[in-house]
Amino acid sequence: xxxxxxxxxxxxxxxxxxxxxxxxxxxxxxxxxxxxxxxxxxxxxxxxxxxxxxxxxxxxxxxxxxxxxxxxxxxxxxxxxxxxxxxxxxxxxxxxxxxxxxxxxxxxxxxxxxxxxxxxxxxxxxxxxxxxxxxxxxxxxxxxxxxxxxxxxxxxxxxxxxxxxxxxxxxxxxxxxxxxxxxxxxxxxxxxxxxxxxxxxxxxxxxxxxxxxxxxxxxxxxxxxxxxxxxxxxxxxxxxxxxxxxxxxxxxxxxxxxxxxxxxxxxxxxxxx
Amino acid sequence: xxxxxxxxxxxxxxxxxxxxxxxxxxxxxxxxxxxxxxxxxxxxxxxxxxxxxxxxxxxxxxxxxxxxxxxxxxxxxxxxxxxxxxxxxxxxxxxxxxxxxxxxxxxxxxxxxxxxxxxxxxxxxxxxxxxxxxxxxxxxxxxxxxxxxxxxxxxxxxxxxxxxxxxxxxxxxxxxxxxxxxxxxxxxxxxxxxxxxxxxxxxxxxxxxxxxxxxxxxxxxxxxxxxxxxxxxxxxxxxxxxxxxxxxxxxxxxxxxxxxxx
Ligand SMILES: Nc1ncnc2c1ncn2[C@@H]1O[C@H](COP(=O)(O)OP(=O)(O)O)[C@@H](O)[C@H]1O
Ligand SMILES: [Mg+2]
Numbered sequence: 001x002x003x004x005x006x007x008x009x010x011x012x013x014x015x016x017x018x019x020x021x022x023x024x025x026x027x028x029x030x031x032x033x034x035x036x037x038x039x040x041x042x043x044x045x046x047x048x049x050x051x052x053x054x055x056x057x058x059x060x061x062x063x064x065x066x067x068x069x070x071x072x073x074x075x076x077x078x079x080x081x082x083x084x085x086x087x088x089x090x091x092x093x094x095x096x097x098x099x100x101x102x103x104x105x106x107x108x109x110x111x112x113x114x115x116x117x118x119x120x121x122x123x124x125x126x127x128x129x130x131x132x133x134x135x136x137x138x139x140x141x142x143x144x145x146x147x148x149x150x151x152x153x154x155x156x157x158x159x160x161x162x163x164x165x166x167x168x169x170x171x172x173x174x175x176x177x178x179x180x181x182x183x184x185x186x187x188x189x190x191x192x193x194x195x196x197x198x199x200x201x202x203x204x205x206x207x208x209x210x211x212x213x214x215x216x217x218x219x220x221x222x223x224x225x226x227x228x229x230x231x232x233x234x235x236x237x238x239x240x241x242x243x244x245x246x247x248x249x250x251x252x253x254x255x256x257x258x259x260x261x262x263x264x265x266x267x268x269x270x271x272x273x
Numbered sequence: 274x275x276x277x278x279x280x281x282x283x284x285x286x287x288x289x290x291x292x293x294x295x296x297x298x299x300x301x302x303x304x305x306x307x308x309x310x311x312x313x314x315x316x317x318x319x320x321x322x323x324x325x326x327x328x329x330x331x332x333x334x335x336x337x338x339x340x341x342x343x344x345x346x347x348x349x350x351x352x353x354x355x356x357x358x359x360x361x362x363x364x365x366x367x368x369x370x371x372x373x374x375x376x377x378x379x380x381x382x383x384x385x386x387x388x389x390x391x392x393x394x395x396x397x398x399x400x401x402x403x404x405x406x407x408x409x410x411x412x413x414x415x416x417x418x419x420x421x422x423x424x425x426x427x428x429x430x431x432x433x434x435x436x437x438x439x440x441x442x443x444x445x446x447x448x449x450x451x452x453x454x455x456x457x458x459x460x461x462x463x464x465x466x467x468x469x470x471x472x473x474x475x476x477x478x479x480x481x482x483x484x485x486x487x488x489x490x491x492x493x494x495x496x497x498x499x500x501x502x503x504x505x506x507x508x509x510x511x512x513x514x515x516x517x518x519x520x521x522x523x524x525x526x527x528x529x530x531x532x533x534x535x
Contacts, residue, residue: 167359173327174376174431175349184375188363265363265411 055235060242063235070224071236075243078209078221081137082247085144086205093149093201094194097156101186102178107161114153122147123211130216140212140220147208148201155197159190192266195259202251206244276338277435277467278303278326283335284492285321295321297492299335303469303484305434308461310470310478312524313488314532319471322493323439326469327351340434349377351435352428356443358420360412360427367408370395370426377431391430398426401463402456418449422456429460438470442477451509454480462506475521475528479503480512487524489531496531499524 037057043049044056051059064071100110122143129139163185171181213222221240228236260267283299286292296318303309311319324330325337328347337344339351352373360369374380374391384391399408402422412420421441428436438457442450458481461468472478478485485499501520503511511517 164357164359166355166357167361169324169327169329170353170355170359171372171376173329173347173349173351173353174373175347175378176376180376184372185361188361191363263363265413 052232052234055238059235060238063233063239064242067236067239071239071243074219074221074224074240075247077137077219078206078213078244079247081140081209081213081220082144082202082205082251085141085146085209086148086202088141088145089149089152089201089205090198092145093152093197094156096149097153097190097194098160098182098187100153101157101160101190102182104161107157111157114150118150122208123215126212126216129212135216136218139216140209140222143212144205144208148205151197151200151204152194155193156190159193160186163189192259192263195255195262198255198259199252202255203248206248206251210244275305276302277305277307277340278469279338280322280325281336281338283325283332283337285318285325285330285332294492296325296494298494299325301486301495301498303467306465306467308468308470308481308483309486310472310482310484311486311488312472312475312478312528313493314490314528315473317488317491317531318493319488320439322488323353323437323469323471326435327353327437349379349431350433351437352431352433353437354421354424354428354439354441356440358412358417358424360420360423362411362413364411365408366399366404366410366412366415366423367392367395369412370398370408370423370430373427373431380431395426395430398429399423401460402426403452418445418453421445421453425453425456425460429464429466434467436466436468438468438472440472441470442472442474450474450477455509457481458507475524476512476517479517479520479524480507480509485524487527487531490534497527 041056041058044054049056055063100107100114125146126139126143129142133139133142160182163181167185168181171184176184209220210222213220214226215222217223221244225237225240228234228240279302280299283296284294285296285299286294299318299322301309311322313319321330325332326339326344328337328339328344328351331345339348342348360366361372364372371384371391374384380391396405396408399405402425404419404422404426407415407419407423412423415423424441428438442453445453454477457468457470460466461481468481470478470481479501482501485501486495487497487499488494489496499520503514503517
């Protein structure tokens, strides 16, 4: 793909110096997004879709402008519940991951339990959380946490459990305790796994918070979209989706950036292969 | 009298009473300052022998004595290097080499206060193995041979009395291997360290060692002990003498026979 862009760049470089100065690889995500919106707009026009079924992007952007104040408030609420749940998931996931990865016995005993827990659709837990905590922010935060901590646990535990036996032998022969091996090798080694899992976890956290807001809250994008839907305000539903996409991309990009900053070595060394 | 390592009639079985008997009736002695090589068919218990001497495994019967003390737990007067260099990729080469000092009891409390002194020593070692100026590089920026050189530095940084090498050059090409033979030879001559080298390369064993132990097939025990007669310091040219080749040939025959018996 980059080769194609290169030849395109070169072809245009001869004709227009301005075009040559654009970094097409960098620009590609924006161009593709614009193209998607344009295609969507054209499709709605061509098929003459009513806005109650599929509103055109122009319609959706108009809705965003019109309802900006509630959209902004609810977006912040969703971002808040998601990051809260995610933050708890990071702390708890790291702790549980370290605990599980500590010994082969704990790993063997708890792993099936974790798999079983992960297989439960988290939306099924929302009613229980509502019974315990009432509707609102708390069940949304907890659902975001419950759905996103699993990949963190698994990744951290795997990083610890896959220490090369030779490395362990070298250190044990020097008199290293389990704690030394964890601090010197296990934890640094599991960091790329940990930071890698954050990208997955943050995306899942959005799923959890929005699901919970949809069924059990008076705030947040999930709630806004479900009430908009009951009023047949379809452009507003799509406006909510768009805001979710924007928040999701922003948080994902942040996690990817953190990952690169913290574990640059893993991308160059053989471990990343 | 001055045995640094003495193993007496040792049995080592993995995985409980019905498990694999890896070595049985193993007896050998290595003197202080000696360079010993252990050769034998694959799977005969050579790595097990290394782990018995370092205290990573405790034998079911028999005794292992290192430095005058019976081995009942890991002994920190030992440095180890394996075929796989196991450098930690998030540490620079220098930090990797200093790692044992963060573990070994008698150094770990001094490390912070005497960092300069230790770093100097690491740099000296790097120079000896021909890696001067590479301390700040990460392991993945080094070639396999260079990583193995750094690995040797790491095994030596805490000034062990005994250096255990388990097929350290197995993964390297022939030229790099010969270069590293010379590095080991010079280290042994300069530092007066006792070395036990496990290898399947008979030319390597004859070139480097004072004594060669031939092991039987599993369960491993020592079949024969050879003194290597060649004068030190040895040059790579020694490998083209007919006496050298005769010795390699004889060892080869013994191991082939040990394999057939199994
Ligand atoms: N941790 C272990 N658990 C069970 N069996 C083992 C273990 N390590 C080695 N063995 C067995 O013991 C025997 C000797 O192994 P090893 O000492 O590694 O041989 P070598 O290094 O000479 O190839 C082999 O048959 C091997 O399968
Ligand atoms: Mg072996």
